[in-house]
Amino acid sequence: MDRIALVTGAGSGIGRSTAIRLSQAGLRVVLASRGAEDLAATAAACPGPTLAIPADVTDPSAVDRLFSQAEHDWGAVEVLIASAGAGYSARIERTNDADWYRMLELNLTAPFRCLRRAVPAMRALGYGRIVVIASTASRVGEPYLAAYAASKHGVLGLVRAAAAELAGTGVTVNAVCPGFVDTPMTAATIRNIAEKTSRTTDQARSALEARQPIGRLITPEEVADAVWFCVASEAITGQAVNVDGGTVQS
Numbered sequence: 541m542d543r544i545a546l547v548t549g550a551g552s553g554i555g556r557s558t559a560i561r562l563s564q565a566g567l568r569v570v571l572a573s574r575g576a577e578d579l580a581a582t583a584a585a586c587p588g589p590t591l592a593i594p595a596d597v598t599d600p601s602a603v604d605r606l607f608s609q610a611e612h613d614w615g616a617v618e619v620l621i622a623s624a625g626a627g628y629s630a631r632i633e634r635t636n637d638a639d640w641y642r643m644l645e646l647n648l649t650a651p652f653r654c655l656r657r658a659v660p661a662m663r664a665l666g667y668g669r670i671v672v673i674a675s676t677a678s679r680v681g682e683p684y685l686a687a688y689a690a691s692k693h694g695v696l697g698l699v700r701a702a703a704a705e706l707a708g709t710g711v712t713v714n715a716v717c718p719g720f721v722d723t724p725m726t727a728a729t730i731r732n733i734a735e736k737t738s739r740t741t742d743q744a745r746s747a748l749e750a751r752q753p754i755g756r757l758i759t760p761e762e763v764a765d766a767v768w769f770c771v772a773s774e775a776i777t778g779q780a781v782n783v784d785g786g787t788v789q790s
């Protein structure tokens with residue numbers, strides 16, 4: 541499959557593993573996140589052609605420039621993977637407006653802007669695959685996650701509405717909903733739990749592992765496989781695929 545894919549958050553974790561998975565499948569992959577060094581490391585791990593374009597997806601003009609450069613260098617983006625994101629944990633009364641809007645901007649508005657920018661070319665081609673990395677926090681509420689869960693519930697609404705709107709055009713839109721994945725984001729969560737509960741990081745990691753019925757963290761490669769499952773099919777659209785070791789049954 542010699543398609544052009546664009547992966548946001550490609551410098552680390554799930555985005556990096558997904559870029560590698562798509563590259564292994566034969567796609568050309570545009571790699572986007574802010575850190576150029578991380579993008580170079582992802583490019584080095586991809587077996588096929590890559591185009592690294594540093595971009596802050598919370599900047600609307602940067603999103604437009606990112607797509608324009610990809611189109612200029614290679615052509616229209618046919619597969620969009622929105623993985624750029626971050627977590628935030630706090631009690632409701634300690635979640636200030638800046639934290640709230642930061643979560644919505646990065647986890648909800650940025651995927652919307654990427655989708656909006658990608659869709660016209662996909663419609664014109666009669667082919668498109670969009671996968672947003674959502675979360676189990678898109679499916680259930682949890683303590684201390686008001687801003688993150690709101691952003692991730694919101695992005696699932698975006699996925700479902702877009703899938704309904706684009707059905708029959710050749711463009712599919714899906715979400716992959718991971719549980720705790722072994723990435724730098726989860727490492728930060730583990731450090732945070734250790735600090736706040738006076739446990740060691742090993743103890744905090746074990747606590748997170750125990751919260752998933754399979755008793756371990758998910759690997760980023762397992763999430764990338766689920767992304768590929770969505771990309772490979774025209775029949776799967778409007779779905780939220782849980783990759784969470786059995787945490788959310790739906």
Ligand SMILES: NC(=O)c1ccc[n+]([C@@H]2O[C@H](COP(=O)([O-])OP(=O)(O)OC[C@H]3O[C@@H](n4cnc5c(N)ncnc54)[C@H](OP(=O)(O)O)[C@@H]3O)[C@@H](O)[C@H]2O)c1
Nearest residue numbers: 549551552553554573574575596597624625720721723725
């Ligand atoms: N890890 C988990 O347990 C887990 C569970 C459920 C859902 N998720 C979701 O999965 C996605 C990826 O998480 P991860 O675990 O792979 O995290 P990660 O290892 O921290 O990677 C996040 C990536 O997003 C990029 N990014 C962050 N802010 C950005 C911005 N403003 N503009 C462009 N790129 C930006 C980062 O690069 P730069 O900082 O260089 O920009 C990095 O490449 C997120 O949406 C997250 O919410 C993760």
